[in-house]
Amino acid sequence: MGSRGLARLHGLFAVYKPPGLKWKHLRDTVELQLLKGVNAGRAPAPEQRVRFLLGPVGDGEEKALTLTATSVPTLTNHPLVCGPAFTRLKIGVGHRLDAQASGVLVLGVGHGRRLLTSMYNAHLTKDYTVRGLLGKATDDFCEDGRLVEKSTYDHVTREKLDRILALIQGSHQKALVMYSNVDLQTQEAYDMAVRGLIRPMGKSPMLVTGIRCVSFAPPEFLLEVQCMHETQKQLRRLVHEIGLELKTTAVCSQVRRTRDGFFTLDDALLRTQWDLHNIQDAIQAAAPRVAAELEKSLRPGLGIQKLPGPSRPWDSWGPSSASGLESCAGSLKGQVAGGPVDG
Structure with a gap:
């Protein structure tokens, strides 16, 4: 579940920032909710290994000790031993909003952080x-x-x-x-x-x-x-x-x-929607539009004659x-x- 969830977390999505909330706090909150989602999947069955355990053999009063091959679970990768599988996600913030302002705030996860640079260069x-x-x-x-x-x-x-x-x-x-x-x-x-x-x-x-x-x-x-x-x-x-x-x-x-840019209030996720499934759906829905708009805005020049600066x-x-x-x-x-x- 965690690996499959991370595979779909590459792209851009928009959230609605309420007034009075700093953008850094918003980013940390989204990261925490995503980590909860990718770590919430059922843990895989622990690996088994063979151990030779010493135990008595026989029914009489004089029991002999012998080694018996037994399959036991390996606990080195258990979540209670090593902690959650994912502890950090890289989330980038687009055009920022100060604490008093509100509205559409674009975030990028994974490879989507590179698209934030493209949005900046497009001067939208x-x-x-x-x-x-x-x-x-x-x-x-x-x-x-x-x-x-x-x-x-x-x-x-x-x-x-x-x-x-x-x-x-x-x-x-x-x-x-x-x-x-x-x-x-x-x-x-x-x-x-x-x-x-x-x-x-x-x-x-x-x-x-x-x-x-x-x-x-x-x-x-x-x-x-x-x-x-x-x-x-x-x-x-x-x-x-x-x-x-x-x-x-x-x-x-x-x-x-x-x-x-190409994100509006209709695309922005409310605070109650800052979870793994809603963000994955938002990234998938926005991906075709993001690619088309960036291609249109960043296509090579059309032979415009530049004026002296x-x-x-x-x-x-x-x-x-x-x-x-x-x-x-x-x-x-x-x-x-x-x-x-x-x-």
Whole structure:
């Protein structure tokens, strides 16, 4: 049972990380549950060996001692003697989530850990729902952080928020083209854009490929964000900077990842499903989709003519702000006020 169970534990699967749980604790919990599963099988019958035991022979008062060949079990491999057969599994974690965030977390077991590297190199986008709260600012951009400022928000409307989000998305899409280092005047670049394959060729700041407001009920608002190369702290700072552009303040009350590459909430195993059989089934179900998506994202280049890179290497570029708003602060203010935005 243990060997057969391990043979099916090679691949990727997704779990749902609840808020307040560190990713290291989640990984250790999954490993413990898997070890319980592979070690829970019925132990094989112990091997037998022949021993010569000394014993009396005869019925009379004078019994003779002689050696008799007897088959006895070998206990050197018994679980009560040597312990469980499997004591450790190698489990890798994909794009991590901090303790306050929740949502889809991809794990790799066995040879699946190599696929986590492939997912990283594919620069796949991720979806989040981010909940904001207008009217206050904290030191760490979280709702439960140390309060540093309170402000009014009666002047904030849905139209103003949508305008700010459109400007953010536009500026980040321009940055995406720059970091993708492709010539948009070619047919190959157009084909890549249609398939959604224009992505950074290396390291870059957080890039927002899509953002929209799905709920606006002051002081709360809910955003859907599609991005790459992000951290959850940068998403919280994005909410803070949106509040500043709206001439008020805002904090982030929730960050929830709803999609990581080709894994969605429907693929994520709940905490009650973190066991051997459910994880094996999840790996088998995801394997064809993982292979197809990685092949599409990592296929050789299509002959794209590369543009000359910036004067500084990408690794030396750091995001001036989480949302990229500092570099176009004047444009944003002009657009909010109704003025033109430079191309």
